Amino acid sequence: MKVISTNLGEPTKIVWNGKATSTGIYKFPVESPLFLDLEDVQGDTVVDRKYHGGIFKACYLFSGDNYPYWKAKYPHLDWNWGMLGENLTVEGLDESQIRIGSTYKLGTALVQITQPREPCYKLGIRFGNQDILKQFIDHGRPGTYVRILEPGTVSIGDTMELVEESKAPLTVQQFYNLLFSKTKDQEVLEMAIQNEALPLKKREKLKKWA
Numbered sequence: 001m002k003v004i005s006t007n008l009g010e011p012t013k014i015v016w017n018g019k020a021t022s023t024g025i026y027k028f029p030v031e032s033p034l035f036l037d038l039e040d041v042q043g044d045t046v047v048d049r050k051y052h053g054g055i056f057k058a059c060y061l062f063s064g065d066n067y068p069y070w071k072a073k074y075p076h077l078d079w080n081w082g083m084l085g086e087n088l089t090v091e092g093l094d095e096s097q098i099r100i101g102s103t104y105k106l107g108t109a110l111v112q113i114t115q116p117r118e119p120c121y122k123l124g125i126r127f128g129n130q131d132i133l134k135q136f137i138d139h140g141r142p143g144t145y146v147r148i149l150e151p152g153t154v155s156i157g158d159t160m161e162l163v164e165e166s167k168a169p170l171t172v173q174q175f176y177n178l179l180f181s182k183t184k185d186q187e188v189l190e191m192a193i194q195n196e197a198l199p200l201k202k203r204e205k206l207k208k209w210a
Contacts, residue, residue, distance in 0.1 A: 001090050001091060001092040001093055001159060001160035001161075002090065002091045002092065002157065002158070002159050002160070003088055003089070003090055003091075003106075003107070003154055003155070003156055003157065003158045003159070003160065004064050004081065004089050004090070004091045004156065005029045005064070005081030005082065005088070005089035005156060006029065006030055006031075006032070006033065006034045006087070006088060006154060006155065006156055007027040007028060007029055007030065007081055007082030007086060007087055007088070007089065008027060008028070008030050008034070008041070008043055008044050008045075008087070009023075009024040009025065009026050009027040009028070009044055009045045009082075009085075010024075010026070010045055011023075011024065011045050011047065012024070012025075012026045014122070014125050016121060016122075016125065021047075022047050023045075023047055023122045023125070024044060024045030024046055024047050025085040025122045025123060025125075025126050026126060027044075027082035027083075027085055027086065027087065028080060028081075028082050029080060029081045029082055031156075033107070033153040033154060033155040034059075034087060034088070034153065034154050034155075035151065035152070035153050036058065036059050036106070036107075036109040036111065036148050036151055036152060036153070036154060037058070037148065037151050038055065038058060038148050038151060039053055039054050039055060039058055039148075040053040040054075040058055040059075041058070041059050041087045044087060055147055056114045056115060056145060056147055056198075056199045057114070057115070057145040058145070058146060058147060058148045059087045059088065059111070059145065059146050059148065060085065060086045060087050060088070060117060060143060060144075060145050061086060061087070061088045061089075061090050061093060061143055061144050061145075061146060062084045062085075062086035062088075062089055062090070062093070062117075062143035063089075063090055063091070063092070063093035063094070063095075063141065063143060064081070064089045064090060064091045064093075065091065065092065065093070065094075066084075066139075066141045067079075067081075067083075067089075069139065069141075070083070070084070073135065074127060074129075074132075077127065077128075083126070084123070084143065085117075085122075085123060085126070086143055088106075088154060090160060093143070093144070093160070095116065095140070095141055095142065095143070095144060095171065095172040095173040095176065096171055096172075096173040097171065098113055098144060098171060098172050099113065099165060099166040099168065099169060099170060099171055099172075100113050100114065100115065100166060100168070100170050100171070100172060100175055100192075100195055100197050100198060101113060101166030101167075101168055101170075101195055101196070101197035102162065102164065102165045102166045103149065103162075103163045103164045104146075104160050104161060104162055104163055105159075105160070105161045105163050106146070106152075106154055106158065106160045106161075107152055107153050107154030107155060107158040108152030108153050108154075109148060109150055109151060109152030109153070109154060110148075110149040110150035110152070110163065111146035111147065111148055111149060112146060112147040112149055112197055113144055113146055113166075113172065113197065114144070114145050114146060114147045114197055114198065114199075115144070115145050115172075115175065115198055115199070115202070116142035116143065116144055116145070116172050116173075116175060116176040116179075117142045117143050117144070117145065118142070118179065119132070119133045119136045119137065119142075120133075121133070123136065137180050140173055140176060140177060141173075142172070142173075142176050144172045147197070166195075166197065168191055168194065168195050169191070170188065170191040170192060170195055174188050174191075175188070175192055175198075178192060178206075184209040186210070189206060189209055189210055190210065192206055193206050193207060193210065
């Protein structure tokens, strides 16, 4: 896997349901390396820390391989890397293969795969269409957040190399599908509940389905 774009966002004012707020989802490519810190990407905008940033969502990765799909659905938009709100656009990232809990060397940082991105209305605002939320869920390629085990810098052209694969076989895509399925696969559910790379609060919520 290879980093093909490093992206940062400035605070952007938006209006939702008649209320003014701001968001950091409007990310655009930058030439400089990104510094991955323990709870966020240095220089990036994180407005609502209840849902963004923090140990389990320090940096968001999205696959560049999925851009053709979204460009075809929204050809009228002004496309660039970072359009899906990711800090790092990564070539070859495959959620069906990457396991939650696996660790990777990413630039000079050491990161751990934690959880997929769950879309919210702010993605719909950037795309000018709230229908993208269901489309994003149905497509099943959500990208992934990572935990920063060792802070470091990431530049365009850096690779993402597996250091240690999680012993638990739960993939990012399996967990993502579990979150949005009405009927929970009990085997996948149990794997998620037992996976300590996921936030405890999220695992506790899943127990009601067991």
